Amino acid sequence: MDTIEQVAEFMRSNGLLLVTAESCTAGLIAATLGDIPGAGKLLDCAFVTYSVDAKQRNLAVQDSTLQQYNLTSEEVAREMAQGALRNTRANLAISNTGVVDDTDSSIPAGTQCFAWVFRLPGTGKGEGGALKVFSEKCVFQGDRTQIREASAHYALGRIPHYFAKL
Numbered sequence: 001m002d003t004i005e006q007v008a009e010f011m012r013s014n015g016l017l018l019v020t021a022e023s024c025t026a027g028l029i030a031a032t033l034g035d036i037p038g039a040g041k042l043l044d045c046a047f048v049t050y051s052v053d054a055k056q057r058n059l060a061v062q063d064s065t066l067q068q069y070n071l072t073s074e075e076v077a078r079e080m081a082q083g084a085l086r087n088t089r090a091n092l093a094i095s096n097t098g099v100v101d102d103t104d105s106s107i108p109a110g111t112q113c114f115a116w117v118f119r120l121p122g123t124g125k126g127e128g129g130a131l132k133v134f135s136e137k138c139v140f141q142g143d144r145t146q147i148r149e150a151s152a153h154y155a156l157g158r159i160p161h162y163f164a165k166l
Helices: 004-013 028-034 052-059 063-069 074-086 144-157 159-163
Strands: 018-022 043-048 092-098 111-119 131-139
Touching (some): 004 144, 052 074, 063 074, 074 092, 092 144, 111 159, 144 159
Parallel strands (some): 018 043, 018 092
Antiparallel strands (some): 111 131
């Protein structure tokens, strides 16, 4: 997808309602979608969970996952997205966790982990559908603002790619 407007149209035409669970993007994924007219029909809510405590309290990220895989990991991103989806009426969650500065020598600046979780339609009355989970790790170049903006656009731009895999 070339533009956020095209992503928004894709979401509208496929009945997608988004919740985000964001760490280093600090709400920028939701805000980017929020710039589109009619975004209220595309975005249910956004969780900005910068601290580890907030990720655990609000998104049910497990301490064992953090210990085993690190905060900047696809595993944590997947738990963040699943936790956000559980707490909303959305049928799509996007999460992001990563590093934008050179604060951790073991993880290069610009490393971003994402997850996209789709709630499939239920099979019976009142049943929530199964979850389909996708994740990936990317490394973006630039300063902290450039990395955050690139991350937000990337996260939204991948929606059609993963939707096609359902």
